[in-house]
Amino acid sequence: MGRRARSGVPGRIIRSVLNGQIPPPGLIPDWLLDSAAGLFSARAGVTPLTAIERVITTIRHREPDHVPCCPLVIGASRRLVGASFPEFALHPQVSAEALMAGFEFVGGEIIVPMLDLSVEAADFGQKMIYPEDSTPHPDYSDPLIREAAGYRRLRRIDLQDAPRMSSIIEICRTLVKRMGLKGVVCGFSFGPLGVLNMMRGAQHLFRDCMNCPGEVMAALETITGVLIDFVEAQCDAGVLAVTLDTLFASWNGLSREMWEKIEGPFVREIARAIRKKGCLVAVHNCGHGIYFDSQIRCMEPSIISFAHLPDDCKDRRELKIRYGDQVVLMGYVDTPLLSSGNPFDVLQECRRMIDDLAEGGGFILAPGCEYPPNLHLDNAVALVRAARKFGRAKGART
Amino acid sequence: MNDARQRRGILAKLERSIGDPGSSDMQEWLGRALDIRIPADDLRFALVRGMERVRHRLMSSNFGLPEFLVSIDSVLDGLSLISDQDNTAISPDLSLVIGVVKGDPHDLGKNVIAAVYKAYGYRVIDLGRDVSSLVFVESVIEHKARILALSAMMSTTMTGMKDIIREVRSVCPATKIIVGGAPLSEVLARSYGADSYVESALTVIEKTRAMLGMDPGYSA
Numbered sequence: 001m002g003r004r005a006r007s008g009v010p011g012r013i014i015r016s017v018l019n020g021q022i023p024p025p026g027l028i029p030d031w032l033l034d035s036a037a038g039l040f041s042a043r044a045g046v047t048p049l050t051a052i053e054r055v056i057t058t059i060r061h062r063e064p065d066h067v068p069c070c071p072l073v074i075g076a077s078r079r080l081v082g083a084s085f086p087e088f089a090l091h092p093q094v095s096a097e098a099l100m101a102g103f104e105f106v107g108g109e110i111i112v113p114m115l116d117l118s119v120e121a122a123d124f125g126q127k128m129i130y131p132e133d134s135t136p137h138p139d140y141s142d143p144l145i146r147e148a149a150g151y152r153r154l155r156r157i158d159l160q161d162a163p164r165m166s167s168i169i170e171i172c173r174t175l176v177k178r179m180g181l182k183g184v185v186c187g188f189s190f191g192p193l194g195v196l197n198m199m200r201g202a203q204h205l206f207r208d209c210m211n212c213p214g215e216v217m218a219a220l221e222t223i224t225g226v227l228i229d230f231v232e233a234q235c236d237a238g239v240l241a242v243t244l245d246t247l248f249a250s251w252n253g254l255s256r257e258m259w260e261k262i263e264g265p266f267v268r269e270i271a272r273a274i275r276k277k278g279c280l281v282a283v284h285n286c287g288h289g290i291y292f293d294s295q296i297r298c299m300e301p302s303i304i305s306f307a308h309l310p311d312d313c314k315d316r317r318e319l320k321i322r323y324g325d326q327v328v329l330m331g332y333v334d335t336p337l338l339s340s341g342n343p344f345d346v347l348q349e350c351r352r353m354i355d356d357l358a359e360g361g362g363f364i365l366a367p368g369c370e371y372p373p374n375l376h377l378d379n380a381v382a383l384v385r386a387a388r389k390f391g392r393a394k395g396a397r398t
Numbered sequence: 399m400n401d402a403r404q405r406r407g408i409l410a411k412l413e414r415s416i417g418d419p420g421s422s423d424m425q426e427w428l429g430r431a432l433d434i435r436i437p438a439d440d441l442r443f444a445l446v447r448g449m450e451r452v453r454h455r456l457m458s459s460n461f462g463l464p465e466f467l468v469s470i471d472s473v474l475d476g477l478s479l480i481s482d483q484d485n486t487a488i489s490p491d492l493s494l495v496i497g498v499v500k501g502d503p504h505d506l507g508k509n510v511i512a513a514v515y516k517a518y519g520y521r522v523i524d525l526g527r528d529v530s531s532l533v534f535v536e537s538v539i540e541h542k543a544r545i546l547a548l549s550a551m552m553s554t555t556m557t558g559m560k561d562i563i564r565e566v567r568s569v570c571p572a573t574k575i576i577v578g579g580a581p582l583s584e585v586l587a588r589s590y591g592a593d594s595y596v597e598s599a600l601t602v603i604e605k606t607r608a609m610l611g612m613d614p615g616y617s618a
Contacts, residue, residue, distance in 0.1 A: 001444060050534070071407065075554075098465070120407050129503070131501060133554065134501050134552060134554040134555060136553060137503050137504075137554065138503070139503075140503050140505075140527075200507040202463075203467060203506055203509060206463050206467050207463075207464065207467055207468060207471075209464045210465065210467075210468050211468075245483040250457065251456070251457045251459070251462075252463070252464060253462060254462040254463070254464060255459060255461055255462035255464075255465065256459040256460065258461065258462055258464065259462075261525050286580075288457065288598075289457060289458075291459060311458075311459045314457075334583070334588045335553060335566040335580075335581045336582060336583030336585065337583075339553055339556075339581065339586060340583070340585060340589055368567045372553035372581070373553065373554055374551065374553065376555075
């Protein structure tokens with residue numbers, strides 16, 4: 001967390017402040033961030049903090065007035081502006097409008113402009129399907145990479161020729177400007193193996209990881225070059241952090257050893273590029289039994305957003321003890337609960353989660369994965385309400 | 399006595415060839431077994447035991463889906479080779495229709511589960527992905543399926559399961575329905591009217607057999 005880019009640092013900080021935005025935290029000395037977090041935490045018992053103060057206090061592992069919340073209302077926000085899924089995915093002005101509407105309607109402190117997981121693959125040339133009533137996805141019957149020999153034929157693309165990634169950058173820019181100091185914008189990129197999965201299909205990709213890992217890694221190298229450009233452009237747009245989705249570092253993907261060998265070196269490079277820009281690295285992984293330790297080793301993230309317990313923790317108290325001082329934990333309200341539970345169920349589950357994870361700071365309440373895009377927003381509102389109502393660690397609650 | 403020992407040795411090697419990177423090729427041991435005319439059922443059970451071992455290594459950090467897929471390929475190849483010699487299936491009466499619900503393109507989970515069912519001797523009718531309610535109903539009727547297995551990987555598509563389950567129940571009330579997929583849970587599955595919910599290939603056979611009121615162990 002303490003690494004920072006030195007060149008032009010004062011200029012960038014001043015520019016951000018003059019624009020009414022948060023400077024990249026990696027450019028601010030640790031002692032200053034810690035002092036600020038300490039002051040905010042002390043003040044938290046007396047007066048409410050602003051969203052930014054709350055997030056800074058949390059990421060420096062101090063207790064804020066209540067835990068911040070990232071309700072991950074993404075596709076669901078489109079309904080607030082009457083947009084269809086294709087309109088939300090393909091028109092950056094509509095997406096930004098919808099995401100802001102979601103933020104203003106539901107609340108919370110953090111917004112993530114992750115439209116769908118096919119953004120990067122689409123720009124590489126993967127044929128896509130944009131259903132009216134569901135999230136866009138690749139046309140898996142027509143994969144871009146049809147055989148193992150195709151990995152080395154994948155060509156690097158320029159962001160100028162990448163309309164969907166360019167849209168995300170534009171959305172980041174718009175949201176950062178419109179959010180100002182009201183909240184935090186956190187960028188997003190699918191990890192290189194995830195992008196490759198969208199262009200090859202999971203079954204073929206997994207077999208290729210066994211049979212011809214060198215070919216797979218050749219494609220990952222090409223993709224990584226583009227993703228570095230992508231995350232750097234998001235950082236330049238003013239986001240506080242960029243999230244890397246590394247789903248396959250879990251029981252739902254590769255073994256720990258294979259993931260560290262195949263995707264690990266590439267996400268390390270992407271994470272390094274994010275930090276070099278002064279932004280925080282966040283990781284999102286909604287798999288079962290995710291490899292916290294491997295991902296921390298490879299990416300040194302400040303935040304890990306997760307949907308299930310890591311492979312080496314039997315319950316969330318153990319998770320807090322083992323990893324609570326290394327990363328900010330973000331999660332992990334169950335999607336089925338959000339889908340089938342009522343707001344009261346959600347409030348109660350959030351309360352239990354806060355009791356187990358919020359002590360000492362370093363916890364952001366969030367769904368384990370994107371808030372179900374076709375679901376009513378009652379449970380998202382309950383999530384934010386829970387953060388406000390129960391969001392102080394048990395001992396500090398009055 | 400020596401023959402019996404040799405047979406046991408070959409069956410053990412055949413079993414270990416599944417999912418064990420240090421062990422010799424499955425085809426080599428199967429070839430040797432066929433040469434000395436080990437009964438087909440013994441060979442099938444050796445492969446299924448290998449599958450059983452591999453399946454229980456799932457949901458661990460040192461055995462991922464790539465290893466599992468390659469192991470399944472190996473078992474299915476082996477079963478196919480055995481069937482060329484003797485086409486009696488282990489459980490011919492267990493017919494099962496499986497598919498991914500309408501609008502959902504994600505079929506990895508379904509394919510893994512279908513392959514596991516095949517390896518355990520179920521007669522699998524795989525309808526693929528993006529399958530409409532009507533096609534599920536027609537297929538269950540046509541194949542007199544004892545089991546319908548539904549998969550959905552998106553919260554936007556999983557709600558389609560409710561209609562499929564209702565329609566299948568109305569025409570084939572005896573068919574047992576099991577569902578799975580990332581956004582689902584036991585509670586949600588029950589609320590949709592399913593008989594059972596399965597989280598992964600690790601427990602699918604046990605859950606299916608329990609749903610059918612059978613002994614939880616595999617049919618071998």
